[in-house]
Amino acid sequence: MAKGTTIRLWRRTVLTLLLLVIGGFGTIIFSLVRLQLIDGPSLQMRAVDQYLKDTPLTAKRGTIYDCNMKPLAESATVWDVILAPAYMDSKKQDIIASGLSKILGMKKEDILKRCKNKKSYYEILKKKVESDTRSQILKFKNDNKLTNEIRLVEDYKRYYRYGAFASTVLGFTGTDNQGLAGVEAEYDNELTGTDGRLVEAKNAVGTDMPFQYEQEVQAKDGNSLVLTIDEVVQHYLEKNLEEGLADNNVQNRCCAIVMNVKTGAILGMAVKGDFDPNNPFVIADKTKAAEIEKITDSAAKTEAKKNAQLEQWRNKCVSDTYYPGSVFKMITASAALEENLVSESTPFNCPGYLTFNGRKVHDWKRGGFGHLTFAQGVCKSSNVVFMQVGQKLGTNLFSKYFSAFGFAGKTGIDLPGESRSIFCSESSMTALDLAEVSIGQTNKITPIQMITACCAVANGGYLVQPHVVSKILDSDGNIVKTISTEPKRQVVSAETSRRMCKILQEDATTGTAKSGYIAGYRVAGKTGTSQKTELKGKSEHISSYCGFAPADDPQVAMLVFYDEPHGPNGYYGSQVAGPTFLKTMTEVLPYLGVEPKYTDEELQKLDGVSPEVVGKTVAEAKNAITKEGLTAVVYGSGPKVISQVPGPGKNIPKEGTVVLFTDSKSSAKTVSVPKLKGLTLAQANRTAAAAGLNISIAGAALTSSNAVSTTQDIAEGTKVAPGTVVTVTFSESNQVA
Amino acid sequence: MANRNSEAYDFELFEPKPRVKETPKKSNVIEIPREKLQKNRQTRIGLGRIIPAVLSLVMLAGILGAFIFGQAQLTELTTSIDKAQKTLQEEQGIYKQLKIKSDSRFSLKTVETYASQKLGMDKTSQSQVTTVQLSKGDKAQVVQSEESGSWLERFLQTVKSYLS
Numbered sequence: 001m002a003k004g005t006t007i008r009l010w011r012r013t014v015l016t017l018l019l020l021v022i023g024g025f026g027t028i029i030f031s032l033v034r035l036q037l038i039d040g041p042s043l044q045m046r047a048v049d050q051y052l053k054d055t056p057l058t059a060k061r062g063t064i065y066d067c068n069m070k071p072l073a074e075s076a077t078v079w080d081v082i083l084a085p086a087y088m089d090s091k092k093q094d095i096i097a098s099g100l101s102k103i104l105g106m107k108k109e110d111i112l113k114r115c116k117n118k119k120s121y122y123e124i125l126k127k128k129v130e131s132d133t134r135s136q137i138l139k140f141k142n143d144n145k146l147t148n149e150i151r152l153v154e155d156y157k158r159y160y161r162y163g164a165f166a167s168t169v170l171g172f173t174g175t176d177n178q179g180l181a182g183v184e185a186e187y188d189n190e191l192t193g194t195d196g197r198l199v200e201a202k203n204a205v206g207t208d209m210p211f212q213y214e215q216e217v218q219a220k221d222g223n224s225l226v227l228t229i230d231e232v233v234q235h236y237l238e239k240n241l242e243e244g245l246a247d248n249n250v251q252n253r254c255c256a257i258v259m260n261v262k263t264g265a266i267l268g269m270a271v272k273g274d275f276d277p278n279n280p281f282v283i284a285d286k287t288k289a290a291e292i293e294k295i296t297d298s299a300a301k302t303e304a305k306k307n308a309q310l311e312q313w314r315n316k317c318v319s320d321t322y323y324p325g326s327v328f329k330m331i332t333a334s335a336a337l338e339e340n341l342v343s344e345s346t347p348f349n350c351p352g353y354l355t356f357n358g359r360k361v362h363d364w365k366r367g368g369f370g371h372l373t374f375a376q377g378v379c380k381s382s383n384v385v386f387m388q389v390g391q392k393l394g395t396n397l398f399s400k401y402f403s404a405f406g407f408a409g410k411t412g413i414d415l416p417g418e419s420r421s422i423f424c425s426e427s428s429m430t431a432l433d434l435a436e437v438s439i440g441q442t443n444k445i446t447p448i449q450m451i452t453a454c455c456a457v458a459n460g461g462y463l464v465q466p467h468v469v470s471k472i473l474d475s476d477g478n479i480v481k482t483i484s485t486e487p488k489r490q491v492v493s494a495e496t497s498r499r500m501c502k503i504l505q506e507d508a509t510t511g512t513a514k515s516g517y518i519a520g521y522r523v524a525g526k527t528g529t530s531q532k533t534e535l536k537g538k539s540e541h542i543s544s545y546c547g548f549a550p551a552d553d554p555q556v557a558m559l560v561f562y563d564e565p566h567g568p569n570g571y572y573g574s575q576v577a578g579p580t581f582l583k584t585m586t587e588v589l590p591y592l593g594v595e596p597k598y599t600d601e602e603l604q605k606l607d608g609v610s611p612e613v614v615g616k617t618v619a620e621a622k623n624a625i626t627k628e629g630l631t632a633v634v635y636g637s638g639p640k641v642i643s644q645v646p647g648p649g650k651n652i653p654k655e656g657t658v659v660l661f662t663d664s665k666s667s668a669k670t671v672s673v674p675k676l677k678g679l680t681l682a683q684a685n686r687t688a689a690a691a692g693l694n695i696s697i698a699g700a701a702l703t704s705s706n707a708v709s710t711t712q713d714i715a716e717g718t719k720v721a722p723g724t725v726v727t728v729t730f731s732e733s734n735q736v737a
Numbered sequence: 738m739a740n741r742n743s744e745a746y747d748f749e750l751f752e753p754k755p756r757v758k759e760t761p762k763k764s765n766v767i768e769i770p771r772e773k774l775q776k777n778r779q780t781r782i783g784l785g786r787i788i789p790a791v792l793s794l795v796m797l798a799g800i801l802g803a804f805i806f807g808q809a810q811l812t813e814l815t816t817s818i819d820k821a822q823k824t825l826q827e828e829q830g831i832y833k834q835l836k837i838k839s840d841s842r843f844s845l846k847t848v849e850t851y852a853s854q855k856l857g858m859d860k861t862s863q864s865q866v867t868t869v870q871l872s873k874g875d876k877a878q879v880v881q882s883e884e885s886g887s888w889l890e891r892f893l894q895t896v897k898s899y900l901s
Contacts (some may be wrong), residue, residue, distance in 0.1 A: 074833075074837065076830060076833040076834040076837055077826075077827070077829075077830025077831075077833070077834065078830075078834070130834060131830070131831040131834050131835070154830075159834075159837045159841075161837055161840055161841045161844075162841060162844040162845075162846075163841070163844070165844065231845065232845065235844075235845040235846065235849075239846065239849075587860075590861075598868060603868065607862075649865075650862065651862045
């Protein structure tokens with residue numbers, strides 16, 4: 001009996017234990033299976049989210065260099081100020097808000113509001129703060145024993161070293177470092193690198209747990225660009241363009257391009273009425289900005305501001321179309337010479353107008369030029385001669401050359417926003433249209449098309465590809481890509497090009513383009529004055545000058561264009577755009593290594609050198625001066641010369657005056673510079689002599705007797721020493737060109 | 738056993754077998770006296786055993802310690818390097834930023850204005866250039882100094898000039 005009970009008890013015990021074991025461990029095993037296999041992947045994801053921190057590593061944007069590897073636009077490290085309210089103690093919120101509001105210049109209430117968002121680990125307070133602000137924040141953190149509450153995350157900011165310099169070419173970037181205009185936008189893919197990632201483990205309080213759990217994918221920095229732009233050429237271009245903008249009271253901006261005739265490389269491209277790419281959204285024109293501020297309606301104000309921004313970002317050289325005016329005559333002339341329809345001596349008769357379908361189209365000189373040759377017609381820019389040349393070409397040939405010179409399509413320049421030209425098709429062209437397009441009206445083209453065609457006229461007939469980027473480099477400086485300089489096609493023969501260069505050189509020496517004449521540099525050019533006929537009820541003009549040098553071996557071409565000049569010089573291309581061309585080429589050509597070669601005539605007219613007479617007796621000094629063909633004027637009563645103006649070795653015009661001072665009292669004497677603008681050469685000489693000054697001549701007066709002064713390098717009213725040399729620039733008056 | 742006799746039964750099988758006298762086996766066991774046995778049971782710790790053991794332990798500890806120390810050093814150095822690199826990157830960023838700002842003050846416009854207004858400098862004038870008049874037949878030849886090369890190059894140069 002006892003044995004049976006024991007066995008039963010034993011069996012019951014075993015069963016109970018078995019049930020407990022199965023029940024207990026089974027539950028555990030079931031939970032394990034559920035957690036590991038069923039819910040495993042989702043739980044893993046949640047765990048990863050919780051303890052892994054994923055930080056993007058921003059790639060550095062590539063640098064933009066000029067052709068001499070001078071950085072024009074580059075990125076540097078800045079920091080974003082990040083708040084982590086989830087880690088903030090309530091007591092510290094006020095301290096943090098006060099401290100940061102002073103450092104960042106933000107309202108304390110705004111910061112405090114962000115601090116109260118307890119669920120957030122990442123509140124961007126301010127983006128792209130610089131090193132000085134960062135130092136202040138670090139000090140603040142240290143002083144107040146703050147750690148993860150405030151973080152400084154590295155970012156990059158785009159810097160344009162020289163402000164508005166080449167702004168329309170460079171463009172600008174947005175807040176996410178993406179290119180929005182100019183080269184920044186066009187080459188955005190090249191400049192933007194590939195962001196990396198840093199995956200780290202963090203503990204419960206958010207501190208990093210380094211090494212073991214850290215995985216880094218390095219960021220790949222963007223490629224850099226080497227532009228064809230030369231900083232020095234660009235500087236000269238911008239300086240003179242800005243001067244012209246102010247002198248001529250230009251209403252609708254102006255632009256200029258300098259291009260390498262043989263390769264199409266853009267050495268300089270300037271638009272005035274531009275902006276500072278460091279602050280692209282600020283309206284640079286203060287007058288316009290003030291007008292916008294006065295607008296009371298907020299929607300209208302926003303609209304006006306947006307339009308003003310778009311206007312200042314617009315690259316006039318590639319995005320605006322215009323009537324080229326007489327500058328286009330070099331194309332009509334090239335086409336006619338190439339087709340052997342005319343030669344330099346082909347006779348024409350200019351009665352002053354021609355009639356098409358009952359409508360008279362006048363020459364710019366109302367009475368006409370009478371009998372003249374083709375070459376003279378170019379130099380005098382006779383509309384009648386060119387209308388007749390256009391008739392000789394006919395619509396078919398004209399359209400063929402219009403297209404061949406690249407006017408029918410875009411140039412393909414590597415800048416965004418290039419516009420197409422607006423032109424008469426061959427099928428729709430009437431006789432009147434043909435006459436007008438031959439003289440540069442009716443068809444609207446872009447400045448970049450015009451200068452590219454001008455280069456084709458100058459370089460042996462080859463239509464080059466204009467471009468602003470020459471090379472692309474990787475982050476280590478290795479060349480990734482070189483832009484090809486192969487011409488697109490040959491438009492006219494080398495012989496036609498040579499003949500055109502000679503005619504245009506004559507034009508720039510004795511013709512309507514002589515306001516761009518530079519002694520010794522064999523300049524060739526054409527001026528243009530076109531009417532903006534699309535503006536009804538208003539008479540507005542575009543003044544332009546397009547030329548190249550040296551004519552015997554063209555290297556550099558330049559186009560300058562002022563839109564709606566309202567200045568004292570009028571609106572003719574020779575008077576408005578010519579001086580800018582002259583001043584810029586005078587500086588650019590020697591810089592680019594083009595040496596002057598003077599003819600005998602030019603040498604005769606060059607300025608001489610003032611002899612050294614300081615320390616000599618008055619009689620000896622006068623003798624020395626007279627020997628050089630100069631005139632001496634003595635101030636003071638001393639026996640010897642103590643100072644002279646112009647100084648020894650300085651420029652002095654032929655037959656100029658050297659002023660000698662013989663005592664200290666007289667050497668303090670000054671005279672006021674008179675008004676020397678708007679005068680003929682003879683008048684300017686007389687006025688300057690009366691004021692006791694010398695004038696040095698530049699521009700048309702060197703080859704023309706009808707020239708009128710347009711600019712003086714020392715402003716009217718300035719007090720200077722007697723004998724000072726004032727450089728006066730002349731252009732020929734009444735030139736429609 | 739097979740019965741080789743012709744009898745039907747082998748009655749020998751039923752007879753009591755004579756006991757085989759077992760020869761006593763040789764015993765390998767050496768009886769050790771009890772005192773000696775007890776003495777043997779006591780463990781004897783001699784220098785011969787201690788020293789190698791200690792040396793092994795020390796070596797093992799040393800290796801382990803060195804390994805741990807090395808790892809700790811590595812960790813510390815890596816931390817320092819990382820920290821230094823981060824500092825370097827930050828300083829490089831600051832340097833670049835400051836350099837950009839300082840370079841921006843030296844634009845060509847600023848330099849030109851300073852040179853002309855403050856320093857009284859002027860562009861090269863025509864008076865500083867001497868022009869030379871050449872007639873059509875004239876030409877200028879610039880003589881360059883010969884670069885001295887190795888004796889072989891000089892010998893080849895001599896031969897070339899002799900043959901030209």
